Amino acid sequence: MMNLILICLLCGLYGVLAKDKEQKGKYSVPILDVKTRQLVLDINQTLLLNCRGRWELSWAFPSGLATDQVRVEKSRCGRTRQHYCSRLTVSRSQTQHTGQFRCRYEHKTQxxxxxxxFVTDSQQPFVDQGMNPHVLYMREKHPLIIPCRVTHPNVTTTLVKFPNHSLSPDHRNIIWNSKQGFTIRTPTFYYIGPFFCQTITDGVTHKSRIYFVHRPVSNIMDVYLNTSGSIEALKGDRLVVNCTATAELNTRVNITWDYPGKNSNGGSTSKRILKHQTHMLFYNILTIPKLQRSDRGLYTCRVTSGENTKQVKATVTVYDRPFIRLKPRHGSVMEVQAGQKSYRISLKLQAFPAPEVIWLKDGMVAAEQCSRYRMDGNSLIIRDVAEEDAGKYTVLVRIQEHGLYQNLTLTLVVNVSPQIGEKAVSLQDPGSVPRGSRQVLHCTSHGVPPPHIQWLWHPCPSKGLPAAPQA
Incomplete structure (x- = not known):
């Protein structure tokens, strides 16, 4: 039994080693029939490449070479025909065919x-030539490649910033490669703008196409909506929400919406861009023509630029019909002390759409009765509270366009501290009165609620002793 287990283990190990050898063997990658890493052909010359491998093969070639300009022939090859072979033929090669030709496994393309x-032509030293400029994007902390490739490995070129500022390779920051073009390892703002490459062949100056280097900016300064964080609307109303993003000049942003009815295509968006001297303004307006209850919920405007993202949100509430809900906040009777600097008469009010609110005092418009009365939102403020402010206060709430009306009456009691009238009048000392005579003393008092009056008698003190008050 042990021998059988040992045999199985050895077989498994052999299988793994055999598979590993297969992976790392001669045909772990396909093999071309050329020994060099580059070829130089003359224009109109035929290119012929043969490739052999362990599995099915495919080709990748330069974008300037159309598929119908290439002929590929596949076959099984080798002594036991266990290998796969593929032949690529390009007749009448052109300069735009310059580039990398790759033979790879069809199902293991890595x-x-x-x-x-290189397909060389002394009259056309640059691979990419044309009148239309090509835009290159400069990315922060990334090298900038100006891809003015040439058709011969020995062509020497100069980088020119438009119109005529020449830059030669320095092998530190500006590096030239005939298969790639110029690489600027640490580009600065100087490299923003139009560039082209230039070379001289047989005394003739040749120029590449123009490359316009653009530095995208992705600084989003602010994002805001044209409404507060809460939106209320009636069923069937039209909802319009404008999302505005401010960003630095040269910034481009993408504005998207997330909202409950997005998947049902219930809304539409329109965009607009304005350029100011110091910044850019991007508008994205979301419109829902007829609101339904299913449209209530969270609406999110998301703005992205490069790796930066900012968003702003609003909650939409959809009501079936207009309404007014009105009730006292602290009961129907309120008390305040006269002399108080200010007093607020408030209530609990819920209504949609926004109603008109009018306060009456004893049946007349409060604000027209006294300059000490003023409205603050839906509340009435009384400044320097006085006794005459006591009375009936009625609030009228109406939504006239929908024919809705409600009112509520509250009673305000103004408490007044008790005062003795005689203390406000300076009386002369009545002096002495005859013993046994009848005297009448008066005490006049006022207050809210009515005060309780109590008389105290202070008898004359005995000689040298203070008198104790008696009732």
Missing amino acids: RQTFIYV
Whole structure:
């Protein structure tokens, strides 16, 4: 039994080693029939490449070479025909065919081998030529590549910033590669703008196409809606929400909406861009023509630029019909002390749409009766509270366009501290009165609620002793 287990383990180990050898063997990647890493052909010359591998093969070639300009022939090859072979033929090669040709496994494309082919023409030293400028984007902390590739490995070129400022390779920051172009390892703001490459062949100056280097800016300064964080509307109303983003000049942003009815295509968006001297304004307006109850919920405007994202949200509430809900906040009777600097008469009011609110005092418009009365939102403020402020206060709430009306009456009691009238009048000392005579003393008092009066008698003190008060 032990021998059987040992045999199985050895077989498994052999299988793993065999598979590993297969992965790392001669045909772990396809093999081309050329020994060099690059070829130089003359224009109109035929390119012929043969590739052999362990599995099915495919080719990748420069974008300037159309598929119908290439002929690919596949076959099984080797002594026992266990290998796969593929032949690529390009007749009448052109300068735009310059580039990398790759042979790779069809189902394992990361396993590949390549060769770079130059198709040279003394009258056309640059691969990419044309009148239309090509836009290149400069990214922060990334090298900038100006891809003015050439059709011969020995062509020397100069980088020119428009109109005529020449830059030569310094092998530190500006590096030239005939298969890639110029690489600026640490580009600065100087490299923003139009550039082209230039070379001289047989005394003739040749120029590449123009490359316009653009530095995208992605600084979103602010994002806001044209409404507060809460939106209320009636069923069937039209909802319009404008999301505005401010950003630095040269910034481009993408504005998207998330909202309950997005998947049902219930809304539409329109965009607008304005350029100011110091910043850009981007507008994205979301419109829902007829609101339904299913449209209530959270509405999110999301703004992205590069790796930066900002968003703003609003909650939409949809009511079936207009309404007024009105009730006292602290009961129907209120008390305040005369002399108080201010007093607020408030209530609990819920209504939609926003109603008209009018306060009456004893049946007349309060604000027209006294300058000490003023409205603050739906509340009535009384300044320097006085006794005459006591009375009936009625609030009228109406939504006239929908024919809705409600009112509520509250009673305000103003408490007044008791005062003795005689203390306000300076009386002369009545002096002495005859013993046994009848005297009448008066005490006049006022207050809210009515005060209680109590008389105290202070008898004359005995000689040298203070008198104790008696009732």
